[in-house]
Structures are given as C-alpha cells and as structure tokens.
Amino acid sequence: MKSFSRRKFLQISSATFASAAALGTINHVTKGSKLFAGDKTKTGTYQVPTYCNLCFWKCGAIATVKDGKLWKIEGNPLDPLSNGRLCPRGTGGVGAYSDPTRLKSPLIRTGARGNESWKVVTWDEAFNYIADKLNTIKAKHGPEAVAYFSHGIGGNFIKHTFKAFGTPHIFAPSFAQCRGPREVGFELTFGDVIGSPERTDIKNTKCMALIGSHLGENMHNSQVQELSQAVENGASIIVVDPRFSIVAGKAKYYLPIKPGTDMALLLTWSNILIKEGLYDKEYSEKYGIGFEQFAAEVSQYTPEWAYTETGVEAKLIIESARELARYKPASFIHPGRHVTWYGNDAQRSRAIALLNALLGNWNHKGAFWQPTKMPIPPYPYPAYPEAVMPRADNPGKKYPWAGEEEGLTNGIREATITGNPYPIKSWVVYATNLMNALPNQQETLKAIQNLDLLVTIDVIPSEIAGYSDVVLPESTYLERYDDLHSSPFTTPFLGIRQPVIDSPDDQKPNWWIAKQLAGKLGLGHYFPWNDIEDYLKFRVDKAGLSYTELKEKGIILGAKKPVYIEEGVEEKFNTPSGKVEFYSTQLAEKGFDPIPKYEKPEEPPVGFMRLLFGRSPVHTFSMTQSNPILQDMIEENEVWINIDIAKQYGIKNGDYIKLKNQDGMVSNKVKVKATERIRTDCVFMTHGFGHQSKALFNTYQKGASDSHLVTKYKTDPIMGGTGMNINFVTIVREA
Amino acid sequence: MARYGMVIDTLKCVGCMDCVVACKTENEVPIGYNRDWISYETTGKFPSLHQEIRSERCNQCDNPPCVYCCPCGASHISETGGIVLVYEDKCSGCKACMAACPYGARYIHPEGFASKCTFCIHRVETGELPACVSVCPTYCMSFGDLDDPQSDVSKLLASRSNHSLIPEAGTKPQIYYLT
Numbered sequence: 001m002k003s004f005s006r007r008k009f010l011q012i013s014s015a016t017f018a019s020a021a022a023l024g025t026i027n028h029v030t031k032g033s034k035l036f037a038g039d040k041t042k043t044g045t046y047q048v049p050t051y052c053n054l055c056f057w058k059c060g061a062i063a064t065v066k067d068g069k070l071w072k073i074e075g076n077p078l079d080p081l082s083n084g085r086l087c088p089r090g091t092g093g094v095g096a097y098s099d100p101t102r103l104k105s106p107l108i109r110t111g112a113r114g115n116e117s118w119k120v121v122t123w124d125e126a127f128n129y130i131a132d133k134l135n136t137i138k139a140k141h142g143p144e145a146v147a148y149f150s151h152g153i154g155g156n157f158i159k160h161t162f163k164a165f166g167t168p169h170i171f172a173p174s175f176a177q178c179r180g181p182r183e184v185g186f187e188l189t190f191g192d193v194i195g196s197p198e199r200t201d202i203k204n205t206k207c208m209a210l211i212g213s214h215l216g217e218n219m220h221n222s223q224v225q226e227l228s229q230a231v232e233n234g235a236s237i238i239v240v241d242p243r244f245s246i247v248a249g250k251a252k253y254y255l256p257i258k259p260g261t262d263m264a265l266l267l268t269w270s271n272i273l274i275k276e277g278l279y280d281k282e283y284s285e286k287y288g289i290g291f292e293q294f295a296a297e298v299s300q301y302t303p304e305w306a307y308t309e310t311g312v313e314a315k316l317i318i319e320s321a322r323e324l325a326r327y328k329p330a331s332f333i334h335p336g337r338h339v340t341w342y343g344n345d346a347q348r349s350r351a352i353a354l355l356n357a358l359l360g361n362w363n364h365k366g367a368f369w370q371p372t373k374m375p376i377p378p379y380p381y382p383a384y385p386e387a388v389m390p391r392a393d394n395p396g397k398k399y400p401w402a403g404e405e406e407g408l409t410n411g412i413r414e415a416t417i418t419g420n421p422y423p424i425k426s427w428v429v430y431a432t433n434l435m436n437a438l439p440n441q442q443e444t445l446k447a448i449q450n451l452d453l454l455v456t457i458d459v460i461p462s463e464i465a466g467y468s469d470v471v472l473p474e475s476t477y478l479e480r481y482d483d484l485h486s487s488p489f490t491t492p493f494l495g496i497r498q499p500v501i502d503s504p505d506d507q508k509p510n511w512w513i514a515k516q517l518a519g520k521l522g523l524g525h526y527f528p529w530n531d532i533e534d535y536l537k538f539r540v541d542k543a544g545l546s547y548t549e550l551k552e553k554g555i556i557l558g559a560k561k562p563v564y565i566e567e568g569v570e571e572k573f574n575t576p577s578g579k580v581e582f583y584s585t586q587l588a589e590k591g592f593d594p595i596p597k598y599e600k601p602e603e604p605p606v607g608f609m610r611l612l613f614g615r616s617p618v619h620t621f622s623m624t625q626s627n628p629i630l631q632d633m634i635e636e637n638e639v640w641i642n643i644d645i646a647k648q649y650g651i652k653n654g655d656y657i658k659l660k661n662q663d664g665m666v667s668n669k670v671k672v673k674a675t676e677r678i679r680t681d682c683v684f685m686t687h688g689f690g691h692q693s694k695a696l697f698n699t700y701q702k703g704a705s706d707s708h709l710v711t712k713y714k715t716d717p718i719m720g721g722t723g724m725n726i727n728f729v730t731i732v733r734e735a
Numbered sequence: 736m737a738r739y740g741m742v743i744d745t746l747k748c749v750g751c752m753d754c755v756v757a758c759k760t761e762n763e764v765p766i767g768y769n770r771d772w773i774s775y776e777t778t779g780k781f782p783s784l785h786q787e788i789r790s791e792r793c794n795q796c797d798n799p800p801c802v803y804c805c806p807c808g809a810s811h812i813s814e815t816g817g818i819v820l821v822y823e824d825k826c827s828g829c830k831a832c833m834a835a836c837p838y839g840a841r842y843i844h845p846e847g848f849a850s851k852c853t854f855c856i857h858r859v860e861t862g863e864l865p866a867c868v869s870v871c872p873t874y875c876m877s878f879g880d881l882d883d884p885q886s887d888v889s890k891l892l893a894s895r896s897n898h899s900l901i902p903e904a905g906t907k908p909q910i911y912y913l914t
C-alpha cells in the first residue's frame with residue numbers, strides 16, 4: 001500500500017478560507033511552453049491559469065489539458081475570490097468548450113429576421129458588410145444611431161471600438177434589469193455604491209438578513225463560501241422570501257413574506273429599531289441627516305399593521321428586528337443583486353440602506369467593507385470623439401438617476417421603436433441575450449424591425465443571434481486572452497485570462513474582432529498595439545508588476561489595505577450633505593419621496609398567482625443551458641407550485657403544464673414541482689430555460705422561459721429600471 | 736491500516752452540485768451518468784419546514800454486499816484505506832452488484848463494466864483530496880482516516896451529531912452526515 005502523505009493532507013484541509021495562499025505556488029506550465037513545445041499530439045498534461053467566464057464573478061481558475069484534451073478546470077488557490085474552489089458552473093466550464101451548439105463561423109442572414117437561415121461567410125466578408133452598413137448609418141443619422149450592448153469583461157475591446165466610432169450609446173442590462181436600483185438606493189443614502197463583487201462582509205457577520213436573495217442557489221462564489229463560514233460561526237441568518245429557499249433552511253428566522261410587500265417589512269423593522277431604542281443613536285446623530293423626519297415618517301408602520309400587509313406574524317417581525325439590533329454593527333441587511341422587481345426598487349433599496357444606517361454598520365466589520373483595488377493604468381488611447389447629440393435612452397433625464405455607464409437598455413429600445421428623440425438604426429450585441437434579458441419580448445422584436453443592422457457576437461446561437469443580420473462566432477474564454485481583471489475586493493489583486501486550448505473552428509477572440517472592425521471602419525489608430533499581449537504587457541509593466549509572473553501564477557496579490565472602520569477606514573459619506581441621508585433632499589428636489597413610503601402591490605386576478613423567478617446553482621442566465629455538463633446536472637427548469645394549490649388543480653410532481661399570464665401569453669410546457677416550499681399566491685421558476693433558438697438544438701424548448709411571460713413591467717421613476725415581478729400566471733393543463 | 740471515510744456537514748451544504756460536476760470532469764464520467772448526487776429532504780408544513788441536503792455517493796461500506804455478490808471477483812476492497820473498487824477488465828457487467836447496493840451507487844459504464852465512486856483513489860494516493868471534497872465551495876465535506884482519532888473526520892464525528900444512510904442494511908457505511 002502506498003503511504004499516504006498526512007502532512008500534505010493536513011496542509012490542504014487547514015487551507016480553508018483565509019490561508020489558501022499558503023498552498024504556495026502552482027506547479028504548472030503554460031500552453032506552448034517547452035515541456036510539450038505546444039505539440040498537442042504528444043501525451044502529457046499541462047496547466048494554464050486563467051479566470052472563469054461562466055458568470056461575471058471572474059474567479060481565478062487553472063485549466064488542465066491532458067493528451068491534448070481539455071480535462072478539468074479548478075480554482076486558483078491564489079485567487080481571493082475563489083480561494084481555489086470554483087462554483088459548479090466554473091467547474092463545468094469544460095462543457096463551454098465542448099458545447100455542440102457553438103457558433104463555428106461568421107454568418108450573414110439569408111432569410112427573414114428570426115428564421116435562422118444563414119450563409120457562411122469569411123471574417124473579411126462579415127467585417128466589410130458590417131462596416132459598410134455602419135458607415136452608411138453614420139453618414140445619414142450620425143454615430144449616435146448605433147447602440148452597443150454587452151455583458152461581462154469580454155465586451156471591453158468592442159466597447160472601445162464603438163466609443164471610437166463616436167456613439168455615446170453603450171449599454172449593459174446589468175443596470176436597468178438587475179442591480180441598478182440597489183446602487184442608486186445606497187448611493188443616495190451613503191454616497192457610495194455596493195458594486196460587484198458585493199461589499200458585504202458575510203464571513204464576519206453575526207447576523208444577516210436576506211431579502212429574496214437566494215445565496216446557495218445564486219452561486220456567486222465568494223458570497224456562498226462566506227455564507228458557509230457564517231453558518232460555521234453560528235451567525236444568525238434571517239431569510240425573507242415567499243419561497244423556502246435553500247438558505248431559508250439555514251435560517252434562524254424565516255419570514256414567508258407575501259411578494260411585493262417587502263417595503264412594509266423594511267419600514268416596520270426601522271420603526272421597531274427606533275421605537276425600542278435599539279438603533280445606533282450616536283451614529284445617526286453624528287453622521288446622519290434628517291433622522292427626525294425619518295423617525296416620524298416610519299412611526300406609522302407597526303408590526304400589527306405589517307402583518308396584515310406581509311402575512312408575517314408580528315412576533316416574528318419584532319424578534320428578527322431585535323436580532324439584527326443585538327449584533328450591530330456586525331449585522332446587516334443584504335442589498336441583494338437582481339433587484340428590479342416592482343418598479344419602486346430604488347426606494348426599496350433605500351429602505352434597506354436606511355436600516356443598515358440604523359445599525360450604524362457602513363464599512364464596519366461584519367457588515368460592509370470598503371473595497372480596495374489594484375490600480376492598473378489604462379492604455380493611452382487617443383481621445384474619443386465628443387458626442388454631438390444628447391443620449392437617446394433617457395431624453396431630458398426623465399429618470400434622474402439612470403446610470404450613464406451601463407445606460408438604460410429599455411430606454412434605447414423605446415427610442416429604437418419610436419424614433420424619438422432621433423432614430424436608432426443599429427444594435428451591436430456582445431454576449432448578452434437581449435431577448436431574455438429585457439422584459440416584454442414583443443417590444444424588443446418591434447425595435448429590431450426598425451434596425452438597418454443587427455449584429456450579434458457570441459459563443460452560442462442565442463435568441464438574439466437568431467434575429468441578427470450578422471453573427472460573429474467568438475472563441476470561448478478558454479481559447480482567448482481578455483482584458484486584465486482587478487475587481488474591487490477585500491484584497492487588491494490582478495488576474496489574467498489566457499488561452500488554454502485552440503478554438504476548434506473559425507472562432508475569434510473579442511479583442512481581435514474589435515481591432516479588425518476598427519480597422520475596417522477607418523479607426524485603426526485607436527488600436528495602436530499589434531497583439532493583445534502587447535496591450536496587456538504594457539499595462540502590467542506600467543503598474544510596476546511582472547507580466548511573466550502574472551502569466552505564470554494567474555493572479556498577483558497587492559498589499560492589503562484597511563477595509564473596515566475597525567482597521568482605520570474613515571467614516572466618510574460622499575452624499576451632498578456629507579452625511580448619511582435619512583431624508584434625501586436630492587430626491588425631494590426632483591419630486592420624489594425623500595423618505596421611502598409603502599405602496600400596496602397589485603393583487604393577482606382570481607385564479608392567478610404571481611410569477612417569481614431566480615437562479616439555479618448550475619446555470620447562468622440563458623447562456624449555459626446548452627453546456628453538456630451543466631445540462632447533465634439540470635436539463636430543464638421546473639415551476640414551483642405550492643402543494644395544496646397543485647392538489648386543487650389535480651396536478652402532481654413531474655406533471656407537465658403550461659402557464660398563461662395576464663396578457664394571454666402561454667409558456668412552453670414545464671415540469672411541476674409541487675412543494676411545501678412556496679406560498680400559495682406565487683409560483684417560481686429558474687431563469688434561462690425554454691430556449692426558442694432552434695440552433696440551440698440540445699436545449700431547444702426544454703423548460704419554460706420566464707422572459708416569455710414577463711410581458712408587463714413597471715419602470716422605476718427614479719432610475720429607469722424595469723420591475724419585472726408584476727406578472728401573474730394561471731395554470732393551463734397540458735392536453 | 737487506514738480506513739477512509741467522509742464526513743459531510745448538511746448544515747453547510749447548499750446542494751449546488753459542484754461535487755457532481757467536479758467528479759464528472761475529474762473521472763471523465765460519461766454524460767448521463769453520475770457517481771455522486773444530491774438528495775434533498777424536506778419535512779414539515781409551510782412555513783415551518785426543515786430541510787436536509789446531502790451530497791451522496793457510494794458509501795464505501797465496511798461490509799459491502801456488492802463485493803460479496805460479485806461473481807467475477809471484479810468488485811473488491813482495495814488495500815488503500817478499505818475503498819471498494821472494481822477491476823474494470825474483470826467485470827462482466829452482470830449488474831449483481833447494482834442489485835445488491837442499497838444506495839443505488841453503481842451504474843454500468845457504456846463500455847460495459849460496473850462503475851462508481853472511487854474516493855478518487857488516484858488523487859488520494861498522491862496526497863490530494865477527492866475531487867468533490869476539494870471543489871466544494873461550502874467546505875462541507877471532509878475526508879480522512881476514520882481509524883485515526885486525530886483526523887478531521889474523527890474529530891468531527893466525536894463532536895457533532897451525525898447519521899449514516901440506511902445503517903439497518905448492515906453495510907457499515909463509511910460516510911457520515913453531520914446534522
């Protein structure tokens with residue numbers, strides 16, 4: 001029997017959370033290094049450090065190729081985001097490479113839009129076609145008539161091309177369809193945003209409240225790792241959710257709230273903290289402004305009243321509020337991530353921020369940290385042309401707190417449909433499936449009809465690709481370099497993505513696409529570098545770091561800086577008053593409630609239930625359902641229906657039904673999960689399934705699409721985000 | 736001699752299936768087959784519910800019926816830590832072991848032999864943890880020598896309430912779940 005190295009074992013098991021770096025350097029060679037001289041026909045194994053792209057968290061990873069075949073992807077122990085452990089999607093990244101539906105070569109549409117009929121063209125033909133159309137549009141309508149949509153770090157280089165082209169219209173659905181309200185709510189209150197990764201200190205917390213956040217199903221790696229640490233530390237977890245989520249099973253207090261009434265609970269919690277004198281009085285006096293008005297305003301919200309609105313027993317509301325107070329400032333209410341729910345989401349996020357303010361926890365250990373980031377100088381590009389026309393996505397700044405960096409996707413869609421304030425004639429879409437990201441697919445289709453050019457650049461043939469005039473196949477993250485990665489986090493770090501293996505077909509990396517397209521558009525001087533590595537090396541050198549070391553290790557850590565008040569961070573608030581704004585003069589000046597107010601949600605019509613949607617741990621948005629490994633884990637989504645309701649309808653677990661929404665929209669057939677784990681007034685499904693693109697043949701029409709059923713949305717008057725949890729569905733028995 | 740086992744903390748586990756995915760890539764488990772899986776057990780009436788989530792696999796039984804019933808001598812107890820393994824070349828694919836296993840841990844590989852969790856013996860022999868243990872983002876799994884009172888697994892079992900699966904089958908399972 002081979003002796004078992006106990007020492008190494010201990011080393012591994014003790015390297016749990018904090019000391020992952022103690023594992024030391026990774027023994028690896030990069031692809032093409034002398035060990036195998038880049039000859040993949042030889043047998044043997046090589047490893048390449050890179051970072052994951054199965055979601056936007058961008059965990060440091062190490063991919064292993066064995067005998068020329070991509071074998072596995074593991075976490076990079078040096079990486080502070082993953083601590084050497086990827087989430088299931090990251091581990092299943094191998095399947096992104098082997099996905100049988102991958103786009104293989106550039107395509108130009110031959111049939112009607114949406115018919116998915118194509119001719120294969122060369123890259124040169126595709127670029128000429130695109131450049132011709134873009135230049136014509138520019139000559140006739142100006143560069144502003146072109147909008148670029150992207151998701152993730154991979155979109156950076158093409159973004160640069162379109163900024164050079166002269167359009168201010170750069171978009172990402174991550175603002176108006178996801179976390180925008182939260183950033184606005186916190187910025188209005190504390191003068192700073194939450195950001196990504198979320199600056200929540202889960203690992204050190206003593207008590208955390210989750211409002212609809214389903215960590216554990218939502219696999220943002222660091223957050224899930226820290227959740228486990230909080231469980232180990234015996235932290236109190238409070239879960240507020242109409243569905244008994246995975247994390248609800250770990251909660252000390254589970255509040256089965258009626259959907260749409262969160263604001264009633266949040267304001268009542270505030271009232272309890274103030275009435276019972278449990279809030280941090282000194283903090284609000286020293287750092288707050290408008291506390292008295294806030295206290296007076298929320299005094300109307302009693303636990304007994306809240307029970308009638310939320311369905312959560314008054315006792316439970318009181319006890320959970322006291323629990324939060326007991327551990328302040330090492331307790332917090334999690335701001336969530338996907339928070340575009342009811343169209344008053346910035347105000348709800350503000351109510352969350354204000355509760356945190358009552359706990360006096362901003363930048364305090366166990367609640368929030370102050371992000372630190374490795375400073376990497378930008379590449380010195382020529383200045384972009386000045387925009388001539390004001391932006392079309394938010395004319396007259398109708399939504400005063402709409403983010404400019406990510407724009408209002410729904411706003412530009414509106415402008416594309418109406419031609420107001422001026423015509424939008426082209427959309428270029430990178431790695432975001434607009435058909436599923438935006439609410440109301442009919443509106444998206446209407447907008448598309450007005451376009452002279454729709455281009456999609458992606459790895460797989462998403463629904464939006466199916467409607468495009470030109471489709472460009474991108475290499476997966478395992479086959480390309482990408483921009484440098486230094487996210488704001490508790491430790492400054494720098495990560496590199498580098499190719500592990502060659503692209504199987506005629507796919508190309510985004511940087512190459514961006515540079516070639518710029519060349520065709522006469523903007524070649526915006527890409528003064530020849531090869532992506534020249535660009536990367538330039539920036540890393542400028543930062544005073546070693547490019548060779550970065551390539552070898554995948555991650556370089558910076559010097560740790562203070563991230564908590566307890567470590568010397570200053571109590572500082574970048575609001576206009578320089579204080580925590582319990583009363584927001586900014587909001588009042590624009591005609592909004594300076595203090596959040598409760599509004600009753602609309603009730604479902606008789607026989608209907610509210611449609612809720614969320615995440616699965618093994619899938620990201622609508623981009624992973626065709627990944628053969630992740631599909632092997634979960635192939636289709638289910639609709640969660642309360643078991644008593646299911647009985648009433650005579651349906652049981654595993655039956656297939658369809659859902660019909662208030663506007664008569666009927667879903668694909670979907671499997672029933674009849675369960676105790678959800679209220680009777682709502683149903684739940686995971687987002688991303690029910691694909692309509694035939695080219696995604698291995699996942700085509702498997703499960704149902706919530707996007708299909710979200711025909712109704714309510715726009716947040718403060719920031720322009722689209723509240724999407726306002727749709728109701730009824731059950732249609734499968735014939 | 737070492738007796739390898741696993742101790743899995745159901746309070747930490749979120750059922751994300753990372754263990755299943757990691758096993759799949761590490762051991763090149765074919766699509767459509769799995770060596771490990773997640774079980775969810777919910778009891779109670781909404782909203783007073785209790786949930787136990789378990790990452791399950793071959794229990795590497797100390798009294799393994801799959802080994803005793805194997806007509807080919809393919810299923811055997813390895814010298815390394817008492818892990819139950821299959822000699823793929825000796826296996827006829829008769830499925831007797833599948834019928835004998837109370838946990839449904841085995842499957843017939845498309846190439847015709849019985850297959851299942853090996854505790855990643857190829858990794859363990861080089862001092863690495865099994866793939867599922869090393870990948871878990873919740874750190875809910877521990878692996879080690881149950882005969883060594885100083886091992887993490889022994890210490891966890893000594894300090895926390897726990898149970899194994901279908902102990903009444905008399906198989907002496909070597910995987911324990913902390914509750």
Ligand code: SF4
Nearest residue numbers: 052055058059087090
């Ligand atoms: S959280 Fe998961 S999918 Fe996202 S980057 Fe990390 S490992 Fe990849």
